[in-house]
Amino acid sequence: MSSSCRPMMSASILTAFAGGLPSILYSCGAIVNTEKLNMAPVLYKIEPSPPANAVRILADIIGLELELKDVDMANLEHKSPDYLKLNPAGVVPTLVDDGFAVGDSHAIMIYLVSKYGGNKSEFLYPSDLRTRAIINQVMLYNASILFSRNSRVGMAMIFEGLxxxxxxxxxxxxxxxxxxxxFLSKYRYVAANHLTIADISLATSLYVSVLIKEIDPEIPPDYCLV
Structure with a gap:
């Protein structure tokens, strides 16, 4: 992997991660796949959804065309019987691929990179069990802690008038x-020394987190990764 694909580490690794990842996602020519499918998988989503956007970013990276369908959550489409057949949790995103339906962005990303990642799958979701375990750990941290804490604020503002x-x-x-x-103190990226799907899932959550609490680049962590 060339040095141009590495995030620039400044006083705060977290600041560099949050600020540099979007350009990294699209600047690493080594992980671009332009192959297209005859029948695109369908992604049910809403525009502001960080998890849905993480799936869309991954699809762009591996060159996978998705058919996008907006879910009318204002009219409770996500709680309709038809939608609940696809995703029993009644949330977005949901992916439908040739009759197979799966929900949760992390599960969707693992499925897509495993099926459609081609020679990029080993890079984005390595088969090494220990590396994969760390990637899974970080994605579960995102689902259960970072994104969950973001959601508490969003739901309170939408439904409780906060x-x-x-x-x-x-x-x-x-x-x-x-x-x-x-997590970032151990590797150049969040789960390995190169970009993985864990970075993608966290990136979209962080863009919501910084609206709740900005990351202060003047406060360095207790370590420096070079």
Whole structure:
């Protein structure tokens, strides 16, 4: 992997990760796949959804064309009997591929990179059991901690009239940042020394997290990765 595909490490690894990843995703020519399918998998999504956007970013990276369908959540389409047959949890995103339906962005990303990643799958989701275990660990951290804490704020603002994040919300996100810093202290990327699907899943969550609590680049962590 060329050095141009590595994130620039500044005073805060987390700041570099959050700020540099989007350009990294599209600048690494080594992981571009332009192959197209005759029948594109269908992704049910809403535009603001970080998990759905993570799936879309992965699809772009591996050159996979998706058919996108917006879910009318305002009219509870995601709770309709037809949608619940596809995704019993009644959330977005949901992927339907040749009659097979799967929900949760992390499960969808693992499925897509495994089936359609081609020679990029070993790079994005390595077969080495220990590396894969760390990738899975980070994605579960994203699902159960970082994204979950973001969602608490969003749901309270939408359904409870909350005007902004409370001190507890901010503290929870700061704690999640600390966990992520510790993940990043071990590798150049969050789960390995190269880009994986764990980075993609975290990137979209972080763009919501920084709206709750900005990342201060002037506060360095206790270590420096070079």
């Amino acid at each position: 005007k902004g994040p409370s001190e507890r919300h901010i503290s929870d996100v700061e704690e999640a940042y600390g966990m992520l810093e510790r």
